[in-house]
Amino acid sequence: MRLDLGAIAKAGTSKANQTGSWRNFKPIFHQEKCIGCSLCKIYCPEGCVTMVEKKKYTVDYTYCKGCGICAEECSSSDIEMVMEEK
Amino acid sequence: MATTTLTAPTEHACGPLLAAGHTACTGCGEALAAKLVLGAAGSNIIVTSATGCLEVFTTRFPQSSWEVPFIHSLFENSAAVASGIEAALKALGRQNEAKVIAQGGDGGTADIGLQALSGMLERGHDILYVCYDNEAYMNTGVQRSGLTPFDCMTTTSPYGEYSWGNKHNKKDMPGIAAAHGIPYVATASVAFPKDIENKVKKALTITGPKYLQIHSPCPLGWRSNPQLTIKVAKLAVETGLYPIFEIENGKVTKVRKVKTPKTPVEEYLKIQGRFAHLFKSAEAKEEIQKIQEIADRNIEKYGLA
Ligand SMILES: Cc1ncc(C[n+]2csc(CCOP(=O)(O)OP(=O)(O)O)c2C)c(N)n1
Ligand code: SF4
Ligand code: SF4
Ligand code: SF4
Ligand SMILES: [Mg+2]
Numbered sequence: 001m002r003l004d005l006g007a008i009a010k011a012g013t014s015k016a017n018q019t020g021s022w023r024n025f026k027p028i029f030h031q032e033k034c035i036g037c038s039l040c041k042i043y044c045p046e047g048c049v050t051m052v053e054k055k056k057y058t059v060d061y062t063y064c065k066g067c068g069i070c071a072e073e074c075s076s077s078d079i080e081m082v083m084e085e086k
Numbered sequence: 087m088a089t090t091t092l093t094a095p096t097e098h099a100c101g102p103l104l105a106a107g108h109t110a111c112t113g114c115g116e117a118l119a120a121k122l123v124l125g126a127a128g129s130n131i132i133v134t135s136a137t138g139c140l141e142v143f144t145t146r147f148p149q150s151s152w153e154v155p156f157i158h159s160l161f162e163n164s165a166a167v168a169s170g171i172e173a174a175l176k177a178l179g180r181q182n183e184a185k186v187i188a189q190g191g192d193g194g195t196a197d198i199g200l201q202a203l204s205g206m207l208e209r210g211h212d213i214l215y216v217c218y219d220n221e222a223y224m225n226t227g228v229q230r231s232g233l234t235p236f237d238c239m240t241t242t243s244p245y246g247e248y249s250w251g252n253k254h255n256k257k258d259m260p261g262i263a264a265a266h267g268i269p270y271v272a273t274a275s276v277a278f279p280k281d282i283e284n285k286v287k288k289a290l291t292i293t294g295p296k297y298l299q300i301h302s303p304c305p306l307g308w309r310s311n312p313q314l315t316i317k318v319a320k321l322a323v324e325t326g327l328y329p330i331f332e333i334e335n336g337k338v339t340k341v342r343k344v345k346t347p348k349t350p351v352e353e354y355l356k357i358q359g360r361f362a363h364l365f366k367s368a369e370a371k372e373e374i375q376k377i378q379e380i381a382d383r384n385i386e387k388y389g390l391a
Contacts, residue, residue, distance in 0.1 A: 009150035016149060017107035042279050043316055045110060045118040047102035063106035067113035068313030081313075 019046065023066035025081040031056050033076040040070035040079060103129060108151040110143040113312020115276045115302035115319060116191075116218045117143065122279050123187070123216055123300070126286035129154055132171055133187045136164035136194030139225040139304075140218055155184075162198040164190045165206035165215060172211045181212070185290050188215045192233035193223040195299075196259045207266035207295045214289045214296045217259065220304035228307040232257040235327070236380060237373050238360050240307070245363035250373050255380070263297035264333045270296040271333040276303065277319035281330070281342070301328045309359020321354035326381035329388045344390045351378045 029040075036055040048063040049070060059070070071079040103124035110117035116139055124131075132155045135141040141158050144151035159167035168188035175181045188206070190199050195217040206213060222240050223229040230240040234252045239245045243252035264271045270292050274282045282300060289296040303319050305312040322328035323342060330342035352374060355361040364370045364377075385391050 007147060009145060009148050011150060012105040012153045013149040014105050014107035014109075014144065014146065014151040017109065017146070019107055019109065022112065042122075043118065043276075045114050045121065045315075046106050046108075047104060047121050048106050060106070065112040067315070069113055069315055072313045073316050 019063050019065050020061045023061075023064060023084045025066045025068060026061070026084045027059055027064065027066065027068065027071050028080045028082055029058055030078050030080065031058075033078040035076050037075040039073045039075060043069050043073050045069065103127075103153040104144065105151045105153055107149070108143045109146055110139065111304075111306050111312070113305045113315045114139070114143070115304060115315050116140055116220055116224075118276050118315070119218050119282070119300045119302040120144075120189070122276070122282045123189075123286055123298075124154065126283040127185065127187060127214075127290060130183070131155075131185050131187050132175075133157075133189060134159050134164045134168045134171070136190035136199055137161035137225070138191035138194050138218075138223075139220070140189060140191065142225055161194055163202045164188045164194060164199055165213070166202040168213050168215070169202075169206045169209065169211045172213050186211075186213045188213055190215075190217055191224070191231075192217060192219045192221055192259075193229075193231040195219075196232040196257050196262075200262075203263075203297075204266065207263060207268050207297070210268075210294055212293050212295070214286070214298065215263075216286075217297070217299040218302045219299050220302045220307060221256075222304070222307050224304050224307045233259060235377075237364060237377060239363060240360070250370075251360075251363065260297065260299055260331075260333065264336060266295070267336065268295045268297065269335055270294075272297070273299045273301070273328070273330050275301040275319045275323050275328060275330060277301075277316050277323060278330070278342070285332070307360070309362070310357060314357060318354070318357060321349065321357070324349045325351045325354045326385040326390055327351060327354060327377070329384045329390060331388050338388060341388050341390055344385060346391060348381075348385070348391070351381050 034055045041049040048060040071081045104121045134157045172186045230243040235256045237251045239251040272285045303315045332340040
């Protein structure tokens with residue numbers, strides 16, 4: 001690896017790390033009872049939950065580490081954690 | 087002289103300013119806190135970070151999670167490096183182009199970086215300093231810091247025959263910051279993201295030094311379930327163990343009230359392995375009582391009831 005002067009790294013390049021491979025449990029966004037409170041998106045430490053439309057949220061499994069915070073905090077219990085199978 | 091623009095790359099301007107792919111542990115409160123701070127601050131910022139988990143998990147060289155200009159200082163001098171950036175912007179007459187945010191963990195802020203921070207506050211730099219308080223030196227394997235709470239078990243404050251864990255009280259860091267006569271000091275918690283947003287936004291409208299301390303659960307060091315990161319953070323606030331307030335020009339101007347009847351501290355302690363030793367014997371009840379008294383004193387001191 002080459003170290004340039006000042007050890008400068010390019011913005012946002014950590015996206016190359018597909019941290020989704022860490023997961024033991026996987027959040028399933030049922031998109032049935034969602035009230036659009038956005039808590040799943042706000043509380044996700046990976047910033048990998050996005051809004052599709054007002055009452056429909058989805059997760060990017062490329063980065064989701066499966067912490068389960070979204071499922072725990074969901075206002076309408078519309079997110080379920082299931083065992084990851086690979 | 088050629089000048090470069092100070093704004094963040096537009097490519098990601100609509101996305102979160104802390105990119106995914108960072109290597110924080112699952113359910114990390116500090117990663118969440120940093121995401122919320124950046125989201126509230128917007129892209130016209132220059133940030134520094136002391137050595138610690140935040141810096142390590144966002145800068146796995148040659149990668150970076152930062153979508154804004156970022157400098158990793160040393161462990162002890164985030165505030166000094168930020169002071170230099172702010173002074174340079176002023177000297178160039180470009181202070182209106184970007185806000186400066188200095189960051190550090192509790193160890194980097196309240197212990198080893200305290201002198202640099204005090205200098206920054208004393209000199210009156212126009213900087214927002216954010217302390218991510220996970221209550222120990224997590225990046226090096228959970229050693230106690232000045233912000234580790236009373237009776238908490240860490241690797242350097244173990245529980246055993248002669249010890250209940252950390253024998254010192256949590257340092258009143260917001261009080262120390264406020265004693266410098268700065269315009270704005272506040273505490274916050276990852277459990278209340280809107281409050282973090284409001285406080286960051288408000289702080290950035292104030293000229294001069296600002297200090298914000300955010301309670302950020304660490305599932306690894308607290309030995310708590312990652313899924314419960316928000317629950318744990320909420321209970322710290324609801325029990326009165328982590329008072330949430332704003333101090334403007336030396337006066338407490340706003341607090342988050344706790345519910346009545348008050349939530350007993352056991353509710354908070356029992357879901358964390360770092361306090362598990364307090365539930366193993368009859369004598370430990372007295373220790374829990376001491377912790378309840380700390381919460382009661384906070385409630386009294388800040389008028390949280
Ligand atoms: C001068 C110096 N001493 C010690 C270290 C080793 N070190 C790196 S990070 C760290 C702990 C950081 O703790 P804290 O500031 O609370 O941040 P956290 O990792 O908990 O977020 C230590 C001791 C260092 N990098 N530099
Ligand atoms: S499980 Fe955790 S990482 Fe995955 S989407 Fe939910 S909050 Fe984000
Ligand atoms: S937390 Fe639940 S209810 Fe709220 S937006 Fe997400 S999926 Fe919908
Ligand atoms: S050790 Fe704690 S603070 Fe550090 S990355 Fe892991 S959960 Fe976050
Ligand atoms: Mg720490």
